[in-house]
Amino acid sequence: MFLESSPKPIDSSLQSSVEKLEKSSPGLSVIAARQFRYSLVQTGIELMVTSPRKFNVLEEFILRASLEITPNPTEVELAQVLGLDPIFVRNTSANLQALNTLKVLPDGSIQITPEGRTFYEKGSVPQPPESHPLYAIADPLLEATAFELNPLRESALNLPNLGDFLPLNSRIQSVESLTLPEVQQRLIHQGLGFHSPESGKEVTAFQIAESPETRWQSVALFAIFDTLNQRLTLQLRRGQQLLESATLWLETLQSEGEISLTELFALPCKESSPPENPEVEARLEQVRTAATTSEDNAEENTPETGSVILIAESQIQTQFLETLKTANHQVLIYLPQFIEQGIDYRLLQGLETLVKRGVWILMGQGTVSEKSSETPPILPEWLTKLAAIKTAEGLSAIQFVELQQSHAKEVVIDRQIYICSAPNWLTYGGDCLPQGESVYQVTQPEIVSDAYQSLSTQFQQRAESLWQQAIISQDESLATTSLSIWGALGMTETALQQIQDRGWRELLPIWLKIACQGLRSQQMSPDDPSLNQALSQLSELTPDSPQLDSLCDAWRQVIAVIATGDRTLALNLLCEPVWQDFIRLGIASEAVESPDAFIDSELAKLATTVSSIQNLPLKKSKRHKSG
Structure with a gap:
């Protein structure tokens, strides 16, 4: 969401695997994970x-006779002993010879072969060889060839090709180069049952039956940072299986500079992120140091000294929203870039609830280069949603402007709480890998004051710039933005002085509406x-001055808001000369007998207005997928 840690480059399909790995191995953080496809070679x-x-x-x-009778008998002699027609003995002998278990010597006698002796001892003879189809699958990541009974299914797999990044072809062994013993050993290892010498079943030969074909397999690449040992490792995984040999090979390639992790994970270059602002970076470094010190001396932290805490990544959204609810006066927000998914x-x-309580909200984003065509400075749809959040007097309560470019996200609430974050980068083998962001919540007065001063100065400078543009173009919209920024910063006196210096009386009703919100937020005192x-x-x-009707309405609202908090102060403002001007200009009706009666009437109107605004339903925004 708004100030959550920047999403790591992790494919959504791998998110559950990443969570399991991190949960089972505390101290490990997956900073990038991407799925690939790679080609296997299938040969029938x-x-x-x-x-x-x-x-x-x-x-x-016959086999026993050839073993035990000396000298070796002939087929005719065996037939005579058995009392059989010699043709039966010759046929059986021929079958045994065909099975390489028996042979006939030149003198016509028979002799058992070594293979025949083996089979005789087992009580069996081999059958004629049978043909069995099989599929050899050459896997370059495993750097091995396995055998499958069935062919692999064809699958395009709409994933990036790992072969475009790694020299996989060099790890594929041709099936033709396999020897018979190698095939036999692989068959034994896989337990397919084709080659089992102890049972007499043997593969005696193999040949290529089908041309090699490509089949695609998916694999996941993880970049894992060990926070305890400050070490990055790479892993290739297929489901929950770690491909150890492939992982070692990949790390060797990376250490030798043969591959780029930036390219493998399609990572943004560090140079493409907002440049570091030295002033902001110095403040962030102070926060990081204070976070370590604050954690070591947690028992010594007091409301006076404040604290600096690192918000757990899983708690960032909840913590930010809960802290935002505590705002009573003012919220300053800076984002390097305002993205669509940043607001839900x-x-x-939460922002609308704050506005109803009178809280001023200023939002800024870094100046977007004119050369950049990636994202417009402000997304019109979200600008409209923010602009639709109004004060009770109908002014836009959230001002959104461009400020100096910075790499950090910063929020200051009521000058008492400072929330900040900045991207973390890890340099590894010449590559820069994003590690998400660390989000801190700070209440140490010195750091909070420094952050507020920096942001408020930028907003003030922006207000002055917009005011000068408004004067040149006589643009009341720009002028209103400037006055609202001054009002949000508690500089209503400066805003009024600017109006008076330019004689721009048409803006007085706007100033009074801003004063109403300032009174509610206590940025402005009733006196x-x-x-x-x-x-x-x-x-x-x-009575015929321009904008008089708007001015009259605005003064009625101001008096009502002041009287809500302190009726006496409101009456003090309506001294006799002022009251006469109220009557003369029609701010108060001549039928109203006194300032007291006027205040009663306006308080009743204000109560009705506030009640109707507070009862307006909040419309849920539609979710949009980022392009």
Whole structure:
């Protein structure tokens, strides 16, 4: 939201994985996470597999005879011993020879082979080889080839290609280069059951059956900062699985300067962020130092000395909104850039509630370069929403202007609370990685005063600049903004003096409306000399003076607001000369018998107006996706 820590460059699809990792490993912070796709090479192959079967009685007899009878018998001799037609013995012998378990010597005798001896001991003979299709998957990240029973599905995966950033092709092993023992060992390791020598099942050969094809696989890249050891590590993950060998290879590439983390994570360059303002950075450094000291000496912190606390990232939104509610007089806000998602319904509701209590709100953003075409200085839609928040007298209660460029977000509430944050950057291997932001809440008087002085001076200078522009162009809208800024800063006397110096009496009703909000926020005292000074000018007006109707309404509102707090002060303002001017100019009706009666009448009107404003429903704003 408004002052929350800047979002880290983490793909939304990886957010839950990031949260699990950080929760299970305190001290680790994922500062960037991005999903990629990379290509696997799938090749269809054909395995030749032999499997054993139990031999029959005649096979067993022939093999046993070839082992135990000396000299080796012939097929005819075995047929005579068994009392069988020699053709049966010859056929069975031929089958055993085909299975490489038996051979016929030149003299016609039979001899068992070493393979035959092995099978005989197991009580089985091999069957003729069978063909089995299989798919070899070469994975460059694992730098290995695995086998699958079924082909991988084709998937485009709308993700950036990791191969555009890393030399993956150099890690792919061609299937043709695999030897039979390597294939056999991989099959054993994967437990696919094709090659199991102890059971007699063996892969005796393999060949390429289909041309290589590309298949896409997703993988996640994490940049993880160890806050305890101040060390950054990279990790490649597939789901919850850490790809250890690929991670080591990636870190080697990075250490050798072969890759850029800025490019891998599509990170903004530090140079593209708002430049550091030396004055603001010095104040932030003071805050960071004070935060450490304040934490070490927490028991010594008192309301007089104040404190500096680092707001937990998960509590930033809630803490800011709760602190904002405490404002009674004035809120100054600065943002380097005003983004659309910076305001939501809760903030709008909070600002409007403050305005109803009389709180002045000034908002500023850094000056946007004319060369920049990325974002307009102010988004019209949100400017409209802010401008729609009005004071009871109908003035825009939130002034939004451009100030000096800075890299920090700053808020000062009632000159007592200072909330600030600035982007954190980590330099690693020549790359700058954003680490989000650290948000602090400060009540140490010296720091708060310094921050207020800096911001208020900028707003004051902006008011003076706009006032000069308003004079040249006779633009009452610009003039109203200047007067409102002065009013928000408690400089209503300066605002009135500027009106008098320029003889711009048409702006007196605006000044009086500003005074009403100043009285509510206690930025202006009911006995402020500027009120008597403004009242003294009534004698110079006539019933046909321009803007008289607006002026009359404004004075009625001012007297009513003052009387709400202190009726006696309001009566003191309506001394006899002033009261006569009120009657003469029609501010008070001739039918009104006295200042007391006039005050009673205006208080009744004010109560009705305030009640109707407070009962207006707040409209929820539609959520917009950032472009």
